[in-house]
Amino acid sequence: QVQLVESGGGLVQAGASLRLSCAASGRTFSTSAMGWFRQGPGKEREFVAGISRRSSSTSYSDSVKGRFTIFKDNAKNTVSLQMNSLSPEDTATYYCAARTTYLDSIAVLATAYDNWGQGTQVTVSS
Numbered sequence: 024q025v026q027l028v029e030s031g032g033g034l035v036q037a038g039a040s041l042r043l044s045c046a047a048s049g050r051t052f053s054t055s056a057m058g059w060f061r062q063g064p065g066k067e068r069e070f071v072a073g074i075s076r077r078s079s080s081t082s083y084s085d086s087v088k089g090r091f092t093i094f095k096d097n098a099k100n101t102v103s104l105q106m107n108s109l110s111p112e113d114t115a116t117y118y119c120a121a122r123t124t125y126l127d128s129i130a131v132l133a134t135a136y137d138n139w140g141q142g143t144q145v146t147v148s149s
Contacts, residue, residue: 025049025121025138032117032143035109039147043104045119045140056122057095057102060133061115061145071117072104073129082129086112109147116142 031043043059058073072093073082081093092105102119120136130136 025051025055025123027119027121027138027140029117029119029140029143032145034146034148037110037147037149039109040105040107041109041145043106043117043119043143043145045102045104047100047102047119047121051123052100052121053097054123054125056124056126056129057093058120058122058130058136059093059102059104060118060120061113062118062142063115066115068118068133070131070133073131074102075127075129076124077127079127080129082131106145109145111147111149114145114147116144118142 026048028046056076059071060068061071062068074093074095078095090108094103119140121138122136
């Protein structure tokens with residue numbers, strides 16, 4: 024079991040950057056693939072970025088590719104999401120998720136993840 028707590032959200036102007044962090048507790052973090060999802064007002068929760076348990080591979084949605092970067096630090100039990108060139112379309116609640124797996128792979132479906140944080144709000148004004 025992994026407990027997750029997100030931080031770093033806020034209100035920024037278009038073009039700004041934010042760095043979200045997710046602190047994990049629990050003994051299984053090193054065997055967890057991690058993902059960031061987001062849910063905007065009136066929208067379905069969508070995959071944003073994912074990283075494999077050994078950080079050997081990453082995956083991004085087309086809407087954030089080239090602007091967002093995901094990092095996983097097994098020593099510090101954290102996963103971060105660096106978000107650059109933010110636009111109002113990025114406004115959403117962002118969730119950190121963990122998937123316990125012995126495969127060094129990434130899942131893009133929310134149903135594949137076992138544990139979720141409570142979310143952090145990101146609002147981008149135009």
